[in-house]
Amino acid sequence: MxxxxxxxxxxxxxxxxxxxxxxxxxxxxxxxxxxxxxxxxxxxxxxxxxxxxxxxxxxxxxxxxxxxxxxxxxxxxxxxxxxxxxxxxxxxxxxxxxxxxxxxxxxxxxxxxxxxxxxxxxEPEIKKSTLKVRFFKKFRVFNEVESVRWRTTKDGELLAYLLENVGIPIHKEKIIDKIWTDVDLKNALIYLQSSIYRIRKLFSKYGYEDTIRYANNSYIIKDIDIDCDLWSFNKYLNKKYILSDANIYEYEKIFELYIGDYLEEDAYVWAMDMQENLKHKYLRLVTNIGAYYMEKNDFNKAIEYLEKLIKVDPFYDEGIKLLFKCHYAKKEISDLKNQFTKLENIAQEEYGAYLTEEVVNYYNTLVKK
The missing domain is CATH 3.40.50.2300 (Response regulator)
Structure with a gap:
């Protein structure tokens, strides 16, 4: 009954x-x-x-x-x-x-x-199934069997916002301001409650209970047992680290998580600050990996990583100078010149800009030695 x-x-x-x-x-x-x-x-x-x-x-x-x-x-x-x-x-x-x-x-x-x-x-018997959540390039939720299909796009956006702020209570009116910007408060409250309901049901389907709590007009999502690229990325890069033989493999795996900018294809306005923050962490990581391999005199490996940096930000001077330095250390002056020309073209054709004076001066110093 x-x-x-x-x-x-x-x-x-x-x-x-x-x-x-x-x-x-x-x-x-x-x-x-x-x-x-x-x-x-x-x-x-x-x-x-x-x-x-x-x-x-x-x-x-x-x-x-x-x-x-x-x-x-x-x-x-x-x-x-x-x-x-x-x-x-x-x-x-x-x-x-x-x-x-x-x-x-x-x-x-x-x-x-x-x-x-x-x-x-x-409702089927619930069996715990580890969910995988991906933020880089596009927000996705899936397990080994299926990908989650959202009833509305706002359901996915809301879950992304809550997971970005895991463990932090967020007032419902702040959520509405971020997710339902152009909707009047009365309607937005209905949309919010409906989406929360469906997200709770989603977690329940995969064996996760009591994941979203509501108190003092605020929602909070718990730090639950999911495979989340954002959480893994921040776990390693939110702390000071020095690359070594003991941990280089782990940090290379973290590097591989960054398959595109944070929520790049979703283009959520509220995600822009986090996107820039994570991009900077990524560029710093790539530069550090390049420096690690350069110290090992593995210049080819260093160049392999540092060239990937260009695809994300061709104006990240520290990484660009290290890339030039690797070519110079290999005595590949022609490759150095080609790399500089390639960067100039990318900067002008794709961004309508020029390489910084610092990078140009560093390049000129190397080719004149």
């Missing part, structure tokens, strides 16, 4: 929904109340799997009440009850968990109940 609860500030709506639910043998109404606080107490005491919530009640919105319920019971299914109102209708059409419109139509409510029952009954 699936236990349900109904919360609405209109008694006749409570009665209508309860009467319809009573027609389903698989469903039991544990409580039908106009009191949101009482509903929360019932959620704590009973294993309630389904909640029908009025989206606009006096004192608290259905969105806020759903957030509190999900905080107590992350896997609860939520159906919103709303008057025929454009903001709610449009929001749920684009971003539905599910909803029913007032005045209640029995056939629409029955359709909703059947849909929810099917979801609850067909």
């Amino acid at each position: 699936i236990k349900s609860i109904i919360v609405d500030d209109e008694q006749f709506t409570l009665d209508e929904i309860r009467d319809t639910i009573n027609g389903f043998n698989e469903l039991e109404v544990v409580e039908a109340t106009t009191n949101p606080n009482k509903a929360l107490e019932m959620i704590k005491k009973h294993d309630i799997q389904l909640a029908f919530l009025d989206i606009e009640m006096q004192g608290i919105s259905g969105i806020s009440l759903a957030e509190k319920m999900i905080e107590i019971k992350p896997n609860i299914e939520v159906v919103f009850i709303t008057a025929y109102d454009n903001y709610a209708y449009d929001a749920f059409e684009a971003n539905a968990i599910d909803y029913v419109l007032k005045p209640i139509r029995a056939e629409r409510l029955e359709k909703t109940i059947k849909k929810i029952l099917k979801i609850i009954k067909t």
